[in-house]
Amino acid sequence: MRITNRMMTNNMLYNINGNKNSLSKLEQQYATGKKIQKPSEDPIVAVRSLKLRTNLSELTQYHEKNIPDAIAWMDVTEGALKVVNSILSQVHTYCVQGANDTLDADDRNTIIKNLTEMKQQIYQEGDTNYAGRYVFTGYKTNTSLVFDETQSNEKYEITEQFSSKNIDVIKKAVNDCNLSQYDPDNPGDTDLSNKPNMVDVYRIRLSYNSLDDPQEDGKIEIRIPQFDDEGNITGYDEITDIDSMLSTEEGAYELEDGDGIRYLPDTGELLLSKDMYDELRYEDNIEVTYEKTNFVKNDLRPEHYFNCTVTDLSDEDKEPVVYTKENQEIKYEVNFDQKITINTQGYDAIQHDAGRTIDEMLSAVNDVIATEAKIAEIEEMLKDTKITAEQESKLNEMLELMNTELTLKSEVMQDTFGRALTKIEQQQDVVNVATSDLGARYVRLQLTESRLGDEKTDFTDLLSTNEDVNMVDTIIKFRAMYSIYNASLSAAAQSVQTTLLDFL
DSSP: OOOOHHHHHHHHHHHHHHHHHHHHHHHHHHHHOBSOSSGGGOHHHHHHHHHHHHHHHHHHHIIIIIHHHHHHHHHHHHHHHHHHHHHHHHHHHHHHHHHTTOOOHHHHHHHHHHHHHHHHHHHHHTTOEETTEETTSTTOTTSOSBOSSOBOSEEEEEEEEEOGGGEEEEEEEESOOOGGGOOTTSGGGOOOOSOOEEEEEEEEEOSOSSOOOGGGTOOEEEEEEEEOTTSOEEEEEEEOOEEEOOTTSTTTTOOOTTOOEEEETTTTEEEEOHHHHHHHTTOSOEEEEEEEOOBOTTOBOGGGTSEEEEEETTOTTSOOEEEOOOOOOOEEEEETTEEEEOOOOGGGTSOHHHHHHHHHHHHHHHHHHHHHHHHHHHHHHHTOTTSOHHHHHHHHHHHHHHHHHHHHHHHHHHHHHHHHHHHHHHHHHHHHHHHHHHHHHHHHHHHHHHHHHHHHHHHHHHHHHHHBOOHHHHHHHHHHHHHHHHHHHHHHHHHTOOOGGGGO
């Protein structure tokens, strides 16, 4: 085979160019620290890098953003639940004191002040928020759990579900003796025939008081759902024998057999006659629908707890808004195909029973204080030397009745505090269960965070192994290739020195 000078020149240029390309590639690896600069150089490395970078990006999102946000939300929730539990523990202490009848007048006044503040604080904790989002309100994170001011421009039609377990049997002192009955000019006309006495009351306590009176454009309906074998509602039995009166009216708490159900809208109570109690005591589903327009600050919003319909009284053309109670779990994605619930819903932690129980204790204490004030006023009147014998006799008779009333109301107060012990303990159990559930999810989140940290490290190592060059090997190869490149240049210089003129 004949080798020409052109062939030798082309081969030399080809080899020099090849060495130069190899040197340039090693120089790029040396300068960037990466094995390839474009996918075509090594498609396998390129595809693997894309997958690893995608996975690492998702891990970073979970580990550095989603999980810290979820942990912060749960920390805020746990803090609120701990405060609520602490307040309930203090309320429990007052219940123990009241149930043991160790209270004097100063103690009662202190209890009233403290219980009032504690009730407010319990519900204010329900408005705890994280980054402007309320943590106890499910999906409605822009709506507070409680009313932040007095409201009367919306009417709520609320439907509550009860069972026979919600029927309380309480004691009530009736037939109070009042100074308004006494006429100093005609003391003999003072009617004291109704003696203070104690009655047993069967009642269902609704979640709110100060409700709309059915006699004044209000509403009260009681229905008992009927179910088929598959648990579907087939119809309702309606209780229509319901009368309405205020708790301050005479005989409000005294029901005879056949009276059915009495509705006290001012206190939010349904009173049952004994025969009606016997009829309902085994029912598992009692549905009560009523209306409430006036809400005060720190009242729990019904839409977070019950099925309800809200009518805007300021705009007759506006359609009513219907709210349906449902489970509203806020889930964060914290790993590949793994979600965790971060929120605790209000009805699972902060319930109406706590506030209603405190209200009843306050009412019982106020009744005793009011009776003591009446007694003090009678005793002051008896010190007047100008009163007649007939007036003195009638005042002494009233004083005796008021002392009896005080004894009865003190017993009611003790009974109220005793029942409150059980109610508050139940509320503490609810809060503790909510806290425990939150803690279990928190631990899972921490374990996931720890595992993601390890996975993030592993994926970073894999990505580095796939993309990054070994700098020591690259330097050695670069210097070797540099020597080869220079050698190829030297060899070419030697080979092309001879020309045709050398032979002339």
